[in-house]
Amino acid sequence: xARREEVDRKIHQAAMELLRAHGPASVTVEAVAAASGVARTxxxxxxxxxxxxxxxxxxxxAASNVLIPTDDVWTDMRQAIRLLIxxxxxxxxxxxxxxxxxxxxxxxxELIREKLLRPRMELGIARMRAGVAAGQIRADADVETAAxxxxxxxxxxxxxxxxxxxxxxxxxxxxxxxxxxxxxQ
Numbered sequence: 088x089a090r091r092e093e094v095d096r097k098i099h100q101a102a103m104e105l106l107r108a109h110g111p112a113s114v115t116v117e118a119v120a121a122a123s124g125v126a127r128t129x130x131x132x133x134x135x136x137x138x139x140x141x142x143x144x145x146x147x148x149a150a151s152n153v154l155i156p157t158d159d160v161w162t163d164m165r166q167a168i169r170l171l172i173x174x175x176x177x178x179x180x181x182x183x184x185x186x187x188x189x190x191x192x193x194x195x196x197e198l199i200r201e202k203l204l205r206p207r208m209e210l211g212i213a214r215m216r217a218g219v220a221a222g223q224i225r226a227d228a229d230v231e232t233a234a235x236x237x238x239x240x241x242x243x244x245x246x247x248x249x250x251x252x253x254x255x256x257x258x259x260x261x262x263x264x265x266x267x268x269x270x271x272q
Contacts, residue, residue: 160218
């Protein structure tokens with residue numbers, strides 16, 4: 088790994104650890120420098136302020152674990168659930184949700200929504216709309232709410248159980264399919 092990439096990785100990792108442990112207000116340049124071992128001057132050469140540090144870290148997370156659509160919306164929903172689970176289990180998602188729940192700085196909360204959550208939700212919604220166009224999902228289905236329900240199911244399961252057996256994933260997809268699937272005329 089190149090030196091610049093290694094330094095960026097340390098900065099991003101420290102920012103996400105701070106976010107996870109203490110919420111968005113804890114992600115300051117000083118705290119990231121202390122946690123990462125990267126000099127504040129180096130951080131400031133890369134980022135104008137703590138918001139830019141957090142934005143960069145969130146963009147890196149958003150770029151990972153991207154869904155690659157297939158021809159089957161239900162297979163894709165299953166894969167999207169697995170990607171959400173991976174995010175939670177890698178603890179990155181915990182920090183993101185902690186940041187959203189604990190609030191604090193409204194600008195940082197909006198940054199989390201804008202850079203990470205909304206783009207991923209929009210991809211899921213777009214995939215379900217493609218399922219409508221392909222005749223796999225009912226034309227009158229509320230795909231925005233369906234996307235919220237899937238995200239909520241994963242978050243709730245993580246909160247109360249912390250485990251995600253394949254049967255649980257299958258159950259969520261089956262339930263969504265029963266609610267959304269286009270019926271043959």
